[in-house]
Amino acid sequence: MTETVRTRVAIVGAGPAGLLLSHLLAAAGIESVVIDQRTRDEIESTIRAGILEHGTVDVLTSSGASDRVLTVGHRHDGIELRFEGQGHRIDFPSLTGRNVWLYPQHEVLKDLIAARLAGGQDLRFGVTALRVEGANTDRPRVFAEDAEGKAFEIDAEFVVGADGSRSVARAAVTGSSTGGYFREYPFAWFGILCEAPPSSEELIYSNSAEGFALISQRSATVQRMYFQCDPEADPEALSEEEIWEQLQIRVPGTTLQQGPIFQRDVLRFRSFVAHELRAGRVALVGDAAHTVPPTGAKGMNLAVADVLLLERALRALLLENDERLIDGYAETALQRIWKAQHFSWWMTSMLHVAPDASDFDRLRQVGELRSVVESEAGRTYLAEAYTGWPLASAGH
Ligand code: PHB
Numbered sequence: 524m525t526e527t528v529r530t531r532v533a534i535v536g537a538g539p540a541g542l543l544l545s546h547l548l549a550a551a552g553i554e555s556v557v558i559d560q561r562t563r564d565e566i567e568s569t570i571r572a573g574i575l576e577h578g579t580v581d582v583l584t585s586s587g588a589s590d591r592v593l594t595v596g597h598r599h600d601g602i603e604l605r606f607e608g609q610g611h612r613i614d615f616p617s618l619t620g621r622n623v624w625l626y627p628q629h630e631v632l633k634d635l636i637a638a639r640l641a642g643g644q645d646l647r648f649g650v651t652a653l654r655v656e657g658a659n660t661d662r663p664r665v666f667a668e669d670a671e672g673k674a675f676e677i678d679a680e681f682v683v684g685a686d687g688s689r690s691v692a693r694a695a696v697t698g699s700s701t702g703g704y705f706r707e708y709p710f711a712w713f714g715i716l717c718e719a720p721p722s723s724e725e726l727i728y729s730n731s732a733e734g735f736a737l738i739s740q741r742s743a744t745v746q747r748m749y750f751q752c753d754p755e756a757d758p759e760a761l762s763e764e765e766i767w768e769q770l771q772i773r774v775p776g777t778t779l780q781q782g783p784i785f786q787r788d789v790l791r792f793r794s795f796v797a798h799e800l801r802a803g804r805v806a807l808v809g810d811a812a813h814t815v816p817p818t819g820a821k822g823m824n825l826a827v828a829d830v831l832l833l834e835r836a837l838r839a840l841l842l843e844n845d846e847r848l849i850d851g852y853a854e855t856a857l858q859r860i861w862k863a864q865h866f867s868w869w870m871t872s873m874l875h876v877a878p879d880a881s882d883f884d885r886l887r888q889v890g891e892l893r894s895v896v897e898s899e900a901g902r903t904y905l906a907e908a909y910t911g912w913p914l915a916s917a918g919h
Pocket of ligand 1 (some may be wrong): 571573574747817829
């Protein structure tokens with residue numbers, strides 16, 4: 524006999540989207556079960572991006588999910604766009620009245636996991652979702668296998684796929700595990716973590732003839748940096764000296780503070796939006812619904828925006844039997860998703876150098892960068908998108 528676990532909402536995936544959703548649902552008195560294939564340690568130690576929009580920080584703090592973001596994280600009031608060896612600062616508060624916080628995603632995850640476990644959440648690690656069935660019934664189900672390989676089912680009133688870009692839940696919504704709108708890019712990021720003092724107080728997004736680089740930070744002693752590379756690049760193929768050389772030539776005008784490199788990875792990226800975000804009583808949030816290239820720092824923020832919409836819709840559906848918001852979930856969420864897709868694509872194409880770029884392409888790109896930094900309207904568009912468009916209120 525297969526064990527059956529009953530709950531109101533089954534959430535597949537304990538990333539930022541799944542955990543935040545369970546947190547907000549619990550505050551509304553709606554019970555959920557969260558499963559994830561990974562161990563707690565894997566989730567808490569995977570290095571991901573680190574920029575939180577203004578509204579994301581508001582949600583994390585006002586819902587009681589994390590106040591460490593304000594003490595351990597760093598507020599950033601701007602970024603620098605660098606091209607032709609010159610830096611141009613985009614000042615967020617004067618353009619939008621908002622700012623962002625640098626606080627790595629795995630720290631958000633540690634806070635959310637701790638908060639959920641303290642709140643008595645049924646949160647199961649090492650559990651693999653095999654498939655989701657019954658989207659068009661009142662009791663959709665997740666078929667899963669625990670860490671020992673024992674099969675069980677979760678029988679719920681609603682199933683949420685928050686299981687990332689290789690989502691298993693997606694097939695129950697779109698009819699296939701891949702169905703969606705795609706764009707591939709002919710480059711990737713070579714990312715490093717190093718022990719060194721910061722090279723800059725704020726993030727530098729640098730365009731150069733040699734390609735793109737991003738100078739980010741983690742703390743007073745640890746820095747995160749990326750440079751544009753071939754998607755097939757082997758992260759182990761370069762010596763530390765070669766890595767520093769590649770980084771430095773992409774940020775002319777700034778002298779990078781070098782130090783031992785203790786982590787390196789090649790991040791391939793693409794743009795993706797699933798053809799459907801909901802079918803009956805199954806919905807997708809976060810990377811299961813969409814992925815963006817990292818240049819706009821939108822990934823986790825977009826997941827939070829989806830979750831706010833879905834949480835409100837689930838409250839109406841499960842507490843008041845009101846289907847209007849869930850019926851509108853996909854359409855409403857997609858408006859922000861496509862704006863963020865555009866912004867992420869725009870930042871990516873404006874800053875990177877395609878392998879087949881002609882002189883025309885290069886010079887046009889510099890013209891584009893100049894149009895942004897020399898115009899208050901241009902800087903404001905970038906600042907509004909980067910700090911985040913207004914969110915649906917969290918309702919707590
Ligand atoms: C990071 O610090 O890892 C980071 C920051 C901004 C981005 C992407 C990654 O756009």
